[in-house]
Amino acid sequence: MSEVLKIDSLVKRYDDLSVLEKIDLTVKKGEVIVIVGPSGCGKSTLLRCINGLESIQDGKVVVDDEVVNPVQKKASKSREKIGMVFQSYDLFPHKNLLQNITLAPIKVQKRKKEEVKEEAIELLKRVGLENRTDSYPRQLSGGQKQRAAIVRALIMHPEILLLDEITAALDPEMVREVLDVVLNLAKEGHTMVIVTHEMAFAKAVADRVIFMDGGKIVEEGSPEEFFENPRTERLKRFLETFTY
Amino acid sequence: MDFNVIREYLPIYWEAFFLTIKIGWIGILISFGIGIPASFSMFFKIPVISQIVKAYVELFRNTPLLVQLFFIYFGLPKLGITISAQTCGALGLGLLGGAYMAEAFRSGLEAVPKTQSEAAFALNMSKGQLFRLIILPQALSSSVPAVVANVIFLLKETSVFSAISLMDLMFTAKDLIGLYYNTTECLTMLVLFYVIMLLPVSVLGNIVEKKARFSMFGE
Ligand SMILES: Nc1ncnc2c1ncn2[C@@H]1O[C@H](COP(=O)(O)OP(=O)(O)OP(=O)(O)O)[C@@H](O)[C@H]1O
Numbered sequence: 001m002s003e004v005l006k007i008d009s010l011v012k013r014y015d016d017l018s019v020l021e022k023i024d025l026t027v028k029k030g031e032v033i034v035i036v037g038p039s040g041c042g043k044s045t046l047l048r049c050i051n052g053l054e055s056i057q058d059g060k061v062v063v064d065d066e067v068v069n070p071v072q073k074k075a076s077k078s079r080e081k082i083g084m085v086f087q088s089y090d091l092f093p094h095k096n097l098l099q100n101i102t103l104a105p106i107k108v109q110k111r112k113k114e115e116v117k118e119e120a121i122e123l124l125k126r127v128g129l130e131n132r133t134d135s136y137p138r139q140l141s142g143g144q145k146q147r148a149a150i151v152r153a154l155i156m157h158p159e160i161l162l163l164d165e166i167t168a169a170l171d172p173e174m175v176r177e178v179l180d181v182v183l184n185l186a187k188e189g190h191t192m193v194i195v196t197h198e199m200a201f202a203k204a205v206a207d208r209v210i211f212m213d214g215g216k217i218v219e220e221g222s223p224e225e226f227f228e229n230p231r232t233e234r235l236k237r238f239l240e241t242f243t244y
Numbered sequence: 245m246d247f248n249v250i251r252e253y254l255p256i257y258w259e260a261f262f263l264t265i266k267i268g269w270i271g272i273l274i275s276f277g278i279g280i281p282a283s284f285s286m287f288f289k290i291p292v293i294s295q296i297v298k299a300y301v302e303l304f305r306n307t308p309l310l311v312q313l314f315f316i317y318f319g320l321p322k323l324g325i326t327i328s329a330q331t332c333g334a335l336g337l338g339l340l341g342g343a344y345m346a347e348a349f350r351s352g353l354e355a356v357p358k359t360q361s362e363a364a365f366a367l368n369m370s371k372g373q374l375f376r377l378i379i380l381p382q383a384l385s386s387s388v389p390a391v392v393a394n395v396i397f398l399l400k401e402t403s404v405f406s407a408i409s410l411m412d413l414m415f416t417a418k419d420l421i422g423l424y425y426n427t428t429e430c431l432t433m434l435v436l437f438y439v440i441m442l443l444p445v446s447v448l449g450n451i452v453e454k455k456a457r458f459s460m461f462g463e
């Protein structure tokens with residue numbers, strides 16, 4: 001299988017604060033990686049470095065054989081190959097659902113309006129939002145907004161999808177509907193890097209689970225070995241915080 | 245109150261009224277013309293220009309319109325530039341308003357959350373697309389209340405035009421009182437004409453504000 005994402009000894013610092021220390025990570029096509037770790041360990045920062053939202057101090061991020069985040073230059077056009085969904089949805093409040101989704105494909109990718117609209121409706125059907133195309137984000141529930149945000153990222157046809165704690169801001173009863181969508185994407189073979197605190201979901205969706213702590217990758221493995229037989233003391237202690 | 249007096253003065257007042265709103269609205273148009281680009285320069289922190297704009301904003305927001313009008317009306321001729329009282333009034337109001345409008349639009353631009361830019365960036369929008377398609381529309385609707393307040397404020401400020409002998413409502417009222425001493429009638433008419441001038445703006449402003457708020461944040 002070919003590599004979609006390759007991170008090479010990535011270093012990220014904020015002034016004197018070292019946030020990511022020499023991260024290496026390779027993600028193959030169709031692979032679903034879940035990253036877990038304590039708050040502040042650098043999970044969001046890692047995702048943000050992958051799609052060029054943050055500058056990096058050393059190393060490089062390569063997607064589909066193109067360098068997206070080099071140390072020196074600004075992010076490049078190949079960033080389109082990376083889709084991202086944020087914890088706070090960040091839909092555009094002045095656009096309705098359909099416009100939110102079709103805006104970038106039409107304006108950025110210069111695709112035909114009709115074709116984009118058709119695909120948008122097709123995708124919205126799959127997440128159960130086909131009859132909310134005219135609604136504005138303020139008229140939608142958190143779960144609906146997040147499903148729409150996933151569609152907004154998907155319609156760009158990214159090679160890899162980054163999801164940063166996409167259920168963390170949701171009421172418990174809406175978590176399921178969003179995670180089901182992600183689980184389906186995984187089954188369809190989408191390549192994803194997912195940051196989450198939902199351990200049961202991580203177990204269900206991941207091909208590989210990664211434990212980060214203090215800006216480093218401390219342990220990684222298949223969901224079975226990761227959750228049943230953690231090797232490091234730090235991961236053991238981290239997993240214990242999820243059992244009452 | 246003598247209604248014959250009122251009837252007699254009515255044409256004079258109407259004339260002053262139309263002059264006042266003419267100069268007032270020209271000034272307000274100028275204030276948009278200055279304020280919008282000025283706010284962009286501050287938002288984008290364009291070197292040199294944004295500093296000049298900031299100095300301009302502070303200067304005009306912290307001096308009375310009357311003083312500004314005197315400077316333009318009596319100062320410019322000293323430099324060999326003569327302008328009519330009407331031009332001076334519109335220009336002075338425009339410069340004052342430009343400073344206020346610049347601040348109104350700047351704070352609207354800055355109120356758009358950073359996460360909106362990040363979402364747009366993640367969709368690979370260019371800086372231009374981000375500004376045009378995402379930031380500007382949101383900034384415009386969130387600056388509506390401040391802009392409406394500025395428009396009303398500027399229309400009220402027209403009352404100092406009389407100081408440069410512009411035959412506006414205030415000038416007319418003072419003039420008539422000085423000539424014929426019909427103080428009650430003249431002042432009542434003055435108040436009424438200002439209400440006629442401002443009430444529609446106020447009502448319309450409220451509607452626009454509600455619309456803008458609804459389009460952004462729901463009820
Ligand atoms: N803009 C910034 N300036 C300075 N420090 C920052 C900035 N953003 C993040 N940090 C720091 O970087 C570290 C990693 O933050 P990050 O948000 O990546 O953690 P996280 O693992 O996503 O945590 P959480 O689970 O709470 O989301 C934290 O110590 C944080 O304080």
Ligand SMILES: [Mg+2]
Nearest residue numbers: 043044045165
């Ligand atoms: Mg985070």
